[in-house]
Structure formats: C-alpha cells, structure tokens
Amino acid sequence: MWVQKEITLSRHPRGFHIITDHIIRELPQIKDISAGLLHIFIKHTSASLTINEDADPTVRIDFESHFNETVPENAPYYRHTLEGPDDMPAHLKSAILGSSVSIPIGGGKLILGIWQGIYLCEHRDHGGSRRIVLTVNGD
Amino acid sequence: MWVQKEITLSRHPRGFHIITDHIIRELPQIKDISAGLLHIFIKHTSASLTINEDADPTVRIDFESHFNETVPENAPYYRHTLEGPDDMPAHLKSAILGSSVSIPIGGGKLILGIWQGIYLCEHRDHGGSRRIVLTVNGD
C-alpha cells in the first residue's frame, strides 16, 4: 500500500515549529497500516525537517539561537549574498538538519518516542508557505 | 515483506558506539531479502544514530570531542537548562546527526561500505537504555 500526498504549510516565522498533529491529520490511512514507514520531504532548500523534543518550547528557541550562532549571517567567506543575509545560512542549516525525516508506522500509528515531535525548521526571515510531500508505504 | 521490531539497547556511556553486529543479530530475516532497505529509528531526543568508520576507535573519541566543542554545554544563549548542562546540547547533537539511518539490503545482506558501521550516539551523561525501532522492507 502506497499513499502519497503533497501539502502546503502556511507561512511560519523564522524558527522551529512543531507540525506533528498537522501531518497526522493529513494521513488517516495510517490507521490501516500494521507495519510501514512515513517519509516526509520538504521541497525547499532554505527550510528543513527534523525530529526533536516537543514539550518545553524553550528547546525550540535554543535551536534557533544555536544555529544562528554556528551558521552566522554575513560570514566573511560567503559569496552567495545577493538573496539577502539570511539566505546562505538558510541553505547551510537545511543541509545540516536535512530535507526529509522518516518515521516507522506500527499498529495503525506513527511510532514516535514520548517526547518526539516533527519540526518544521524555517530558516528564512520571510520564507512564505512551504510544500511538503508525504509518502506512506506499508502493509 | 515487512519486518518490524522494537529493541532496547542497554545503557551506554556518553560517546559514540558501534552497534552494527547487535542490529544484524536482531534481524535474521535479512538473509531472505534480495533487494530492500533497513530503517533504524531511535525513539529519543537526546541520543542519535549515524554511520561512520568502524575501524580505528580514535575516530569515535574525536567525534565526542568535536561535538562537545561545537555544541558546548552552558552556552550563554540556552534557556532550556533545568534538565542539566548536558541536556540542551544533547537535543542539538541529536538533530544534527539525526534520529534515523537507512541502509540498503541486497543479496541477503546489509550493503555497507568496508569501513562503515552503525553508531549509537549517546549524548547524555546518564542516558539509560535506549529504544530502537527496526523496520525492514524488501523482496
């Protein structure tokens, strides 16, 4: 069984945002799968996806602070500067965090640890809406 | 063909550890698969998985040193500090390295390069045991 669906996430401000419930709502077919995988892919190079703690919101604030510190704007070695100071760091952060996550499905549910949530990582100041491809494969 | 199994890895000290043989022992079904994929997922936000050199043990020591240098404890910008100085860095390291790896299966074996091994990356001082979901899909 394959399910594939492209969805649009409305504009999120720069930072890290939990989208777990949004993704699950889009995929009622998960409840029919006893064993499988969900693949989530973002069709952009300046926003990314990861999995991390979904409880204390200060974790997401610290993610934004940390990546701004280690992937700074206006680094003297950047040559790709025409699209604004937030653009090249956004490309680098996307590659470090990744453009997809995949999560096991078992017993009709996503198998996530108790503290795990899916993050949309918006690295641009004005990233606009973002397109995501959801692919489910399972029995 | 789908095989899915949740296993527990006993407590490992903070650092990088090779778990390739442990994973393979859990999945005798791999030998029946001519083409497929193994997906390995860790159900935690302060430990992660990656693939890297499994020969010289100093590589794993250098991994620990490097990530401690670039994702420091007690960074002045951290707000999520209540769970101890090793907690927020553990979340960041997990996101950078990732919560899953996937590896091709061919001819009844995991297809890994000659120097590649699967690493459990334990980012907490006292992380305890860790739960891992193994999902195999193939023909």
Place this chain on the structure above:
Amino acid sequence: MWVQKEITLSRHPRGFHIITDHIIRELPQIKDISAGLLHIFIKHTSASLTINEDADPTVRIDFESHFNETVPENAPYYRHTLEGPDDMPAHLKSAILGSSVSIPIGGGKLILGIWQGIYLCEHRDHGGSRRIVLTVNGD
C-alpha cells in the same frame, strides 16, 4: 517493484557537486512508478550526500568554505591524524551531512523542488571514485 543498482562516480575534486542528472540517467525505471521512493546511499565514511540549491554555483563554494571553518583540519583535540589532516574532518562532515538521501517519486518522476539538486559532498583531497547504491521502491 524494487530496483537496486550500485554505481561508481568517477573522482570528483574536494567540494560539493551536483549529481542529479547522473542519478536519473541510471534509473529509467522511475518513469514507470506512480508513487514510490528513491534511496541513495554512499558506501564511504569521508564523502556524503545532501540535497540543496542547484542554481548558483557560489552556493556550493560557500558550502565548502563553511564546513572547512566549522570542522577544521588540525583541531588540537583530534587523535585520529595518521591518515592526513583532511581525514578526520571528512568523517565528521560525512556524519553531519549524512550517508543517504531519500526522495519521493510520483507520476514517473523524482519529486524535487524547483531549486533542489542532489549533491555529492567530497570531503577528501584525493577521494578517488565513490560507490553509490540506488534503491527504488514503488508501484
């Protein structure tokens, strides 16, 4: 439907290189798949794969500069130094960027965003040719 194929990429200089067209040429079977996934795996621990902007070539130059800055050669804490100053950084960069990417397939095509390309990330000065395993699964 499963397709699996191991290919060799000829030697690329240290840096970031777009290999999207090369991969697509190797997999004419993609055109017969209405929904599926392509998994690309590199069998090495000092080169990696990622997805990022394939338009302006200065983006790839900035990738090389940035990773050289944040994963330096000759860090005082490295113990794994016998294989040359570019070796340990190559292992670290590989783990940060990752040894695989997976991309949805839909309507007989890879589903990539308009600016997305597949990067081979060569982290060694003299990495030689690189072996890649392509695994396609779909309906």
